[in-house]
Amino acid sequence: MAAASVASPVPHLPTSASTSITPASNTSTSTSTSTSSATSDMAAATSKSSWIALGCEGSANKLGIGLIRHTTTSTTILSNLRHTFISPPGTGFLPKDTALHHRTEFVALARRAIAEAGITPADVDCICFTQGPGMGAPLTSVAIGARTLALLWDKPLVGVNHCVGHIEMGRDVTGADNPVVLYVSGGNSQVIAYAEKRYRIFGETLDIAVGNCLDRFARVLNISNDPAPGYNIEQLAKKGTKLLDLPYVVKGMDCSFSGILASAEALAAQLLQLGPEGAGFTTEDLCFSLQETIFAMLVEITERAMAHVGSSEVLIVGGVGCNERLQDMIASMAKERGGSVFAMDERFCIDNGIMIAHAGLLAYRTGFRTSLEESVCTQRFRTDDVYVEWRD
Amino acid sequence: MCREFSSRNIIIPLLNPKISSPAENGTQSSPQMADCLVTCASIVFFVLHIGLFLRLTAAPVAGGRRSPTNGTGNPSLSTPLQRVISVILSGIVPKTKFLSSALPPKSPTMAATASEAVVHEFPLPAILTNPASTPPTLITQGAEGRLYKTTYLLPSIPCALKYRPPKPWRHPILDQRLTRHRILSEARILSKCRRDGLRVPDVYALDESAGWLMLEWVQGTPVRVNINQRLGNRTEGIEDDEELKDLMRRIGAAVGKMHSIGIIHGDLTTSNMMLNPPAGQTETDNVSGLEGEIVIIDLGLASGGVHDEDRAVDLYVLERAFGSTHPRAECVFGEVLDAYKKSFKQAGVALKKLEEVRMRGRKRSMLG
Numbered sequence: 001m002a003a004a005s006v007a008s009p010v011p012h013l014p015t016s017a018s019t020s021i022t023p024a025s026n027t028s029t030s031t032s033t034s035t036s037s038a039t040s041d042m043a044a045a046t047s048k049s050s051w052i053a054l055g056c057e058g059s060a061n062k063l064g065i066g067l068i069r070h071t072t073t074s075t076t077i078l079s080n081l082r083h084t085f086i087s088p089p090g091t092g093f094l095p096k097d098t099a100l101h102h103r104t105e106f107v108a109l110a111r112r113a114i115a116e117a118g119i120t121p122a123d124v125d126c127i128c129f130t131q132g133p134g135m136g137a138p139l140t141s142v143a144i145g146a147r148t149l150a151l152l153w154d155k156p157l158v159g160v161n162h163c164v165g166h167i168e169m170g171r172d173v174t175g176a177d178n179p180v181v182l183y184v185s186g187g188n189s190q191v192i193a194y195a196e197k198r199y200r201i202f203g204e205t206l207d208i209a210v211g212n213c214l215d216r217f218a219r220v221l222n223i224s225n226d227p228a229p230g231y232n233i234e235q236l237a238k239k240g241t242k243l244l245d246l247p248y249v250v251k252g253m254d255c256s257f258s259g260i261l262a263s264a265e266a267l268a269a270q271l272l273q274l275g276p277e278g279a280g281f282t283t284e285d286l287c288f289s290l291q292e293t294i295f296a297m298l299v300e301i302t303e304r305a306m307a308h309v310g311s312s313e314v315l316i317v318g319g320v321g322c323n324e325r326l327q328d329m330i331a332s333m334a335k336e337r338g339g340s341v342f343a344m345d346e347r348f349c350i351d352n353g354i355m356i357a358h359a360g361l362l363a364y365r366t367g368f369r370t371s372l373e374e375s376v377c378t379q380r381f382r383t384d385d386v387y388v389e390w391r392d
Numbered sequence: 393m394c395r396e397f398s399s400r401n402i403i404i405p406l407l408n409p410k411i412s413s414p415a416e417n418g419t420q421s422s423p424q425m426a427d428c429l430v431t432c433a434s435i436v437f438f439v440l441h442i443g444l445f446l447r448l449t450a451a452p453v454a455g456g457r458r459s460p461t462n463g464t465g466n467p468s469l470s471t472p473l474q475r476v477i478s479v480i481l482s483g484i485v486p487k488t489k490f491l492s493s494a495l496p497p498k499s500p501t502m503a504a505t506a507s508e509a510v511v512h513e514f515p516l517p518a519i520l521t522n523p524a525s526t527p528p529t530l531i532t533q534g535a536e537g538r539l540y541k542t543t544y545l546l547p548s549i550p551c552a553l554k555y556r557p558p559k560p561w562r563h564p565i566l567d568q569r570l571t572r573h574r575i576l577s578e579a580r581i582l583s584k585c586r587r588d589g590l591r592v593p594d595v596y597a598l599d600e601s602a603g604w605l606m607l608e609w610v611q612g613t614p615v616r617v618n619i620n621q622r623l624g625n626r627t628e629g630i631e632d633d634e635e636l637k638d639l640m641r642r643i644g645a646a647v648g649k650m651h652s653i654g655i656i657h658g659d660l661t662t663s664n665m666m667l668n669p670p671a672g673q674t675e676t677d678n679v680s681g682l683e684g685e686i687v688i689i690d691l692g693l694a695s696g697g698v699h700d701e702d703r704a705v706d707l708y709v710l711e712r713a714f715g716s717t718h719p720r721a722e723c724v725f726g727e728v729l730d731a732y733k734k735s736f737k738q739a740g741v742a743l744k745k746l747e748e749v750r751m752r753g754r755k756r757s758m759l760g
Binding site for chain 2: 303337
């Protein structure tokens with residue numbers, strides 16, 4: 001997942017917590033293209049052919065800031081930086097600590113993003129930020145940062161739905177035209193398809209998100225949160241062989257993970273108490289069984305949505321979408337249906353600022369603005385609340 | 393079609409010993425047909441009774457006495473049935489073929505679809521590779537598996553074969569567990585619906601280890617298609633479309649009936665309901681495109697349940713699927729719930745619960 005994670009303890013964070021900066025790769029590829037930013041923003045609005053947006057993301061434990069350039073035909077990533085708040089094993093990230101992390105890192109990360117993109121604040125057309133869904137305190141911290149930049153540089157604000165950010169970035173990076181989207185992360189699990197100007201949710205979790213299920217399971221077994229609990233479960237699962245019986249809960253195109261988590265936690269407790277010999281299975285087996293069961297459920301609801309809307313393309317987005325086992329399972333299913341899967345690596349799957357900049361800029365170009373008064377965040381922001389003006 | 397032959401009389405005892413149903417939809421076969429039927433029925437009866445005997449001695453399936461969670465099933469269970477089916481297909485079908493040549497062609501649409509055997513890119517389930525079986529047509533690749541159209545016993549009795557192929561991406565143990573469970577549970581639930589008077593496809597035969605379930609062929613189109621055709625490009629006047637609203641009421645009544653007999657569908661969408669045009673009417677005669685009886689299909693995720701909570705969630709699944717599939721027709725969805733309310737005594741409580749289900753959890757919207 002995180003290809004290069006540099007541990008850099010921040011003094012005023014909880015003592016054992018560490019953070020990691022993930023410099024996203026393909027940066028500064030087109031910094032030489034010096035656009036004529038001298039022209040007035042308003043006057044040239046109609047004849048404009050190049051736009052730059054800055055995106056701020058912080059709905060969970062990742063703070064991401066990215067800059068993107070759109071021309072009428074292409075998109076270029078100018079910079080894409082991420083700083084992750086990692087809590088010690090056995091704990092999750094709490095809103096308060098995460099918000100503190102975001103507040104602490106915001107200015108430095110924004111400066112670096114601008115520097116790496118090789119532009120000046122004057123070149124930026126709009127400031128995009130995550131308006132929801134996510135954890136309240138971290139969202140608010142980042143929104144304050146975004147508002148500050150907007151006022152400082154006198155730029156319009158664009159509030160972005162986090163899920164729509166994932167989808168639009170996925171479509172752009174993979175070139176998928178009209179796929180069924182499986183959006184799986186620590187906070188969301190949805191199967192989405194586009195219809196009549198909205199991303200419609202066909203199926204989703206009825207309780208906790210799939211990533212949340214994995215994260216909380218990792219806590220019981222004290223699996224490390226660095227770089228991500230899901231990544232470490234994936235590595236353990238590769239060595240597992242025995243399939244344990246876990247509940248399999250699919251209701252139509254929806255599914256539920258809380259019962260599986262409870263079962264897995266009970267088995268984990270048994271394992272901790274009796275040891276692998278006494279319990280008859282290992283940590284690896286348990287990780288393997290959990291992955292096999294929940295991913296089978298995800299593949300099933302995705303397949304149902306594909307059959308329902310008559311599509312054969314799937315796009316996987318969200319942090320859990322990095323999991324190669326899940327990607328393989330979906331790919332195998334899509335292949336059998338005569339279709340294909342579009343998946344991405346950690347740069348775009350895991351929360352990042354660039355996706356917010358991208359989706360925000362798409363909306364900005366259709367004339368969408370978020371006034372300062374409206375720039376409030378919400379923990380619950382449905383994917384289908386967004387009117388998708390920029391698609392046919 | 394096949395229902396006019398009332399093949400149900402012959403076949404149902406195989407799967408559901410409790411039913412010895414007389415023809416429910418008045419039999420209107422010609423004397424000529426009746427003769428053929430008597431001839432082949434006697435053969436079929438003989439074979440099926442052996443099959444029934446073997447089956448009952450092996451383990452009762454349709455009686456529902458085995459718990460659905462009993463995953464490690466009896467492998468010998470499928471064998472007698474499989475044998476019966478292959479005997480039927482290899483032994484009787486050639487004879488009935490001869491007999492059926494005397495039958496008048498039943499319907500022009502039927503004949504047309506039967507001859508359109510598509511080239512399969514998927515491997516066929518073993519049951520359809522039998523040389524005596526009618527060339528199957530792949531109807532759809534559904535979410536769970538594939539639906540083939542073929543024939544049962546007589547070349548003139550069309551049937552649907554639901555085949556759940558092994559899913560290579562799933563762990564084999566999990567795959568087998570799910571496939572077995574779903575086929576058996578679907579067959580049990582279909583026979584229960586039938587017994588309690590809900591219009592669903594009949595169960596003809598099954599083999600849960602090989603992963604297939606053979607069902608009555610239901611004429612018509614999925615309700616989704618009818619609604620979409622009806623809507624066309626219209627954006628106005630949808631909420632005043634009486635015929636569409638009438639269809640909504642029929643949907644509500646069908647769902648209500650299903651809930652009243654203690655069945656929860658688990659995947660209610662407009663794709664999982666067929667609109668069966670009135671008898672003697674082909675699909676093109678259906679002027680409004682919305683006439684006919686609602687036949688609920690695909691009960692692969694269904695379960696028994698009389699809790700208002702389950703009913704409410706079932707309705708909620710339908711409501712949301714409807715909204716995603718037919719966004720413009722959302723304004724008439726209220727008719728479904730109105731008709732549902734009138735369909736059985738407990739419906740009001742379930743609808744009350746539906747409001748709760750809508751309001752809770754992550755599905756609610758809390759903008760601002």
